[in-house]
Amino acid sequence: MRRNSSQKTSLWSWALGILLPSLPSPRFGVDVLRLLLILALDLAIGSTIFPHHLMDLTTAWLSFLFISRPPLRALLLLILAAVTLEEHGALPAGIYGCSYLIALTVISILRKQIAWRNYFPWLVTTALVQGWIICFELFVFYLKDSSFFAYNISYLLGQSLRLGSAAVLATIFYLSNSKAIGEDQTFGITS
Amino acid sequence: MFGFKKKHFRLVMGIAAAVMPFVFFATPLSPWQNSGRVLMLTQEFIYPLEYLWHTVGHRGHELLSTYAVLVGTAQENVQLKKENFLLRTRMIDYEHQLQEANRLREMLKFSQVSSREITVAEVVGSTSPTPFQSIRISRGSNEQLRVGMPVIAPQGVVGKILRVGYAFADVQLLVDSNFHLDVMVERTRIRGVLKGLSDSRCRLLLHRRADIKIGDVIVTSGMSGSFPKGLVVGAVVRISYDSDNVAQVVTLSPQVDYHRIEEVVVMHAVDPSVETIKETVGEAWMEDVISRRSSPAH
Numbered sequence: 001m002r003r004n005s006s007q008k009t010s011l012w013s014w015a016l017g018i019l020l021p022s023l024p025s026p027r028f029g030v031d032v033l034r035l036l037l038i039l040a041l042d043l044a045i046g047s048t049i050f051p052h053h054l055m056d057l058t059t060a061w062l063s064f065l066f067i068s069r070p071p072l073r074a075l076l077l078l079i080l081a082a083v084t085l086e087e088h089g090a091l092p093a094g095i096y097g098c099s100y101l102i103a104l105t106v107i108s109i110l111r112k113q114i115a116w117r118n119y120f121p122w123l124v125t126t127a128l129v130q131g132w133i134i135c136f137e138l139f140v141f142y143l144k145d146s147s148f149f150a151y152n153i154s155y156l157l158g159q160s161l162r163l164g165s166a167a168v169l170a171t172i173f174y175l176s177n178s179k180a181i182g183e184d185q186t187f188g189i190t191s
Numbered sequence: 192m193f194g195f196k197k198k199h200f201r202l203v204m205g206i207a208a209a210v211m212p213f214v215f216f217a218t219p220l221s222p223w224q225n226s227g228r229v230l231m232l233t234q235e236f237i238y239p240l241e242y243l244w245h246t247v248g249h250r251g252h253e254l255l256s257t258y259a260v261l262v263g264t265a266q267e268n269v270q271l272k273k274e275n276f277l278l279r280t281r282m283i284d285y286e287h288q289l290q291e292a293n294r295l296r297e298m299l300k301f302s303q304v305s306s307r308e309i310t311v312a313e314v315v316g317s318t319s320p321t322p323f324q325s326i327r328i329s330r331g332s333n334e335q336l337r338v339g340m341p342v343i344a345p346q347g348v349v350g351k352i353l354r355v356g357y358a359f360a361d362v363q364l365l366v367d368s369n370f371h372l373d374v375m376v377e378r379t380r381i382r383g384v385l386k387g388l389s390d391s392r393c394r395l396l397l398h399r400r401a402d403i404k405i406g407d408v409i410v411t412s413g414m415s416g417s418f419p420k421g422l423v424v425g426a427v428v429r430i431s432y433d434s435d436n437v438a439q440v441v442t443l444s445p446q447v448d449y450h451r452i453e454e455v456v457v458m459h460a461v462d463p464s465v466e467t468i469k470e471t472v473g474e475a476w477m478e479d480v481i482s483r484r485s486s487p488a489h
Contacts, residue, residue, distance in 0.1 A: 036236055044241035044316065048248070053319045071200060084233040089318040090325035090353060090363045092220035098211045105208035108201055137321075144220055144368045145322040148389040155320060 021064045021173055023180035028073060035061065035077055039084045054161045056130065058085065060169035062100060063129040066107045067116065074104055092140060099136040103129045117182055119174050126170035127163060134159045221369050222323065222353060224338065231356050238359045242329065245315040308459040310334050314452055315359070322368035322389050328455060331356045339417055341458045347423035347446035348372070348411060349455050362455070365424065365445055366391050374424050375412040376403055382412050385424065388442075391449060393425060395441040396433075403427060409443055417460045 018034060019041075025031070042057045049055070062081055066074050082097035107125065114121045138159070141148045149156065174181070223230065312328035330336055332355050342349040342362045350370065353363040363370055370387040374395065379402045383395045397403060407427045413420025429442035 036233065039233070040237045040240045043237055044244050047316065047319070048244065071204065075204065080233065083230055084237070087223055087230060087234050087354070088237070088327075089361065090222045090323040090367050090369065091318075091321075092215075092218070092323065093223045094211070094215040094218065095220075098215045101204075101211055102208045105201075105204050108204065140220060141322050143216075145389050148322055152320060152389060 016176070020176045021061055021068070023068055023177045025069055025073075028076075031065070031069070031073070031077060032080065035065075035081060036084075039081060043085070043088050054158050055165050056133075056162050057169065059130050059133050060126050060166045060173065063103070063107070063126045063166075063170070064122075064173050066104045066129070067111065067122070067125060071104070071108045074108070075101075078104055092144075095137065095140055096133075099133050103132055119171070119178075122174045123167055123170050126173075127167050130163050130166035134162060219369075222325075222363070224353065231354070234356055234359075238327075238356060241316050241327065242359075245313075310336065310457045310459065312360075312455055312457055314455060317449070320389070320391070322387075324364040324367045324387070324449070325350075325353060326362050326364065326449070326452070326455075328360050328362055328457070329358070330457065331358045331360050333358055334457075335459065336360050336457055337461065339461065341416075341418045341422075341460055342455050343422060343458065344447045344452055344455050346448075347425065348418065349447055349449075349452065351417070352457065360457075364449055365447070366393060366449065372418065372424070373412045373415045374409050376401075377408040377410045379403065379407075382414065383441075385409070385443070391445065392428075393443040393445060395443060396438045397441055399432065399437060399439050401439060403430060403439065403441060405430065417458075419458070419460060 018037065021034070038057050038061050042055075046055050046057060047053070058081055062078065065077055069077070078100045079097065082100055085091070085096045086093055107129075114125075116122070138149075138156075310330050312330040312334075314326050315329050316327040318325050326349075328342070336352055336355050338352055338355060340352045342351060348365055350362045350364040350367070352360050354361040364387070365372065365385075366387040366389075368387050368389070372385045373382065374385045375382045381397060381401050381403070383397050385393050385395045388394050395409065405427055409424045409427065411418040411420060411422040411424060423446050425443040425445040427441055428444045431440045431442075432438070433440055
């Protein structure tokens with residue numbers, strides 16, 4: 001019985017180890033594989049459980065990567081995520097590439113000015129990135145169809161839950177890496 | 192060299208971030224089309240999980256509805272048997288009519304062929320209700336599906352194929368804001384171009400004197416694109432006038448319920464105008480042009 005519960009615990013921690021972003025930075029290939037898994041979960045499973053895009057694992061994950069990875073690596077991961085999201089469905093080409101790139105640029109400029117050992121900057125940054133993505137999406141939707149807001153009040157209300165879920169994910173990501181964050185403020189990024 | 196790159200990387204990224212919105216909003220905000228194999232690699236990685244999730248969910252639902260909800264099944268069975276008998280009788284008549292229609296088509300040398308090759312596919316995923324709507328189906332290039340092929344359901348037009356993977360394809364729905372279709376009013380034969388809208392509706396602009404009323408059925412005209420003539424698109428639910436009072440803005444409600452659709456039929460039809468160009472200039476040249484157009488440099 002005890003063996004069973006310990007096996008369950010180890011399986012759970014193994015799954016969490018794969019799904020949660022980690023610090024210090026693992027190899028690039030590990031980041032790519034984890035991101036692909038998150039994208040698969042988000043697009044294949046998340047979209048059926050939360051039909052109005054209420055849960056956005058990818059944005060919370062990417063904002064963690066934007067903060068904690070070197071800019072070039074973060075850029076490559078951004079391109080991978082953007083292409084995957086845009087190729088899944090009929091969304092305009094470049095919608096995520098453009099919005100995520102702006103978020104990454106702002107974060108990489110401001111990174112050295114922020115004390116990342118505290119929890120609050122992680123929460124605010126993730127929420128702001130998520131808010132920015134929602135606003136950008138809604139602006140594009142409005143440009144394409146100005147009657148969109150009139151017919152989709154439930155979709156608009158759902159976006160506040162999406163923002164809330166990003167804040168929850170940011171908390172989980174911070175708590176799972178709090179020890180590593182406290183040790184090294186620069187996350188090994190020298191440039 | 193490496194030091195230079197590190198020093199100026201943020202500057203280059205900043206310039207790219209400043210320029211990219213202008214480039215993005217200068218485009219017609221249309222999705223990726225004719226994506227290369229490299230771009231589709233991640234989708235090929237995601238699809239097995241998507242299919243597995245869909246299958247598990249679908250089978251679970253099926254199991255629940257088959258074994259747990261058996262009340263009234265016997266009565267339903269008797270009713271279905273009766274309906275089946277009636278339909279089989281009608282089928283015999285339909286076969287005769289089809290043969291006759293084909294003979295007449297042959298005699299009149301009609302360009303449109305009635306017996307098109309079709310592929311039945313399962314819907315494995317759909318996107319959120321935004322102006323950009325699509326579904327993912329369980330057939331791809333392994334079943335000779337190609338971009339632009341019409342996708343229909345028994346109730347009417349569903350959309351057209353936007354992107355093809357090895358075992359899946361993305362279908363751009365009729366209600367997507369980038370979808371345009373040449374249609375006509377079934378009763379009066381007036382033609383127009385239909386455009387997708389939010390809230391699972393479509394819009395059609397007609398001349399202000401055009402004869403149209405609520406409830407009119409709109410069908411495909413077969414004049415452009417790969418859609419054959421006469422497929423039901425939807426019914427008129429609202430008629431208004433634009434601000435200049437020049438055109439009638441006709442709102443349609445499609446016959447197909449995109450939230451509940453489970454299976455679709457892909458018609459192996461291609462755009463006749465594209466085929467004519469292919470015959471004139473040669474297939475190799477045409478494919479070269481398409482590949483050059485779809486490459487990232489263009």
